[in-house]
Amino acid sequence: MAAVFFGVVILQVLTSVLSFPSGAPASTCVDMMPRHGGILPQPNPAPYTIQTSSATLQPGQPITVVIKGPDYSGVLLEARSGSDTKALGTWQTPPSNTKFLECSGNQQGAITHANTNIKNNSTVYTWIPPATAKSIFFMATIAQQRSVFWVNVKSPTLTQTGGGTSLDVNNSAGRTATPVLILLVVLMANVHCLVA
Ligand SMILES: *[C@@H]1O[C@H](CO)[C@@H](O)[C@H](O)[C@H]1NC(C)=O
Ligand SMILES: *[C@@H]1O[C@H](CO)[C@@H](O)[C@H](O)[C@H]1NC(C)=O
Ligand SMILES: *[C@@H]1O[C@H](CO)[C@@H](O)[C@H](O)[C@H]1NC(C)=O
DSSP states (O other): OHHHHHHHHHHHHHHOTTSSTTOOOGGGTTTOOOOOTTOOOOOSSOSOEEEESOSEEOTTOOEEEEEESSOBSEEEEEEEOTTOOOOOSEEOSOOTTEEEEEETTEEEEEEEESSSSOBOTTOEEEEEOOTTOSEEEEEEEEEEETTEEEEEEEOOOEEEOSSSOHHHHHHHHHHHHHHHHHHHHHHHHHHHHHHO
16 A cells, blocks of 8 residues: 555656756756656647747847746746757846756756746746857747646747848948958059069
């Protein structure tokens, strides 16, 4: 009897989606799958969407991210590119009841819950793109309660705009062309002097 009781207790601990009430462990960085033998994710589509403050990326320009949908208690949030599982960019000061999780050697590579307190659409995450990012999306595992969670919740893909507006492109082309032209003229004048 005692053995059965302990077995049940251990199973319950293992199967709780929030078996890590103080946040997802680093072992979940890659597959973003809560470890709880037996309990499967809810089928997608999730009742959640990930909304971003911008549809485009500019290196160094912060982007805010909000998870819209029912209140949730557990979260694991990363920015990724393509099929790469590396957690990209730098999350900024985590909102209340959340914290950083080091993923891919990046200390601010992911955000997870710090406790089981309610998070909702007032919970705003801020992220800064890496200089090299051309195209990224946000990916989350979201737990509504102990045994109800969704994996693979994705935002639309954000792409880096081609280095500014067309006006900037034309201007910078003009700015580059003029000095190059002057340099050429000076060089040719010098060559002419040397030859002469
Ligand atoms: C979000 O949750 C917090 C804490 O539970 C609560 O104070 C706030 O009113 C909620 N906001 C919305 C928009 O539901
Ligand atoms: C946030 O959630 C609350 C409660 O679920 C909802 O009434 C409100 O419209 C939501 N706000 C936004 C901006 O989605
Ligand atoms: C920039 O240059 C391109 C091609 O030279 C031109 O089609 C476009 O209208 C220019 N844009 C502006 C804002 O001047």
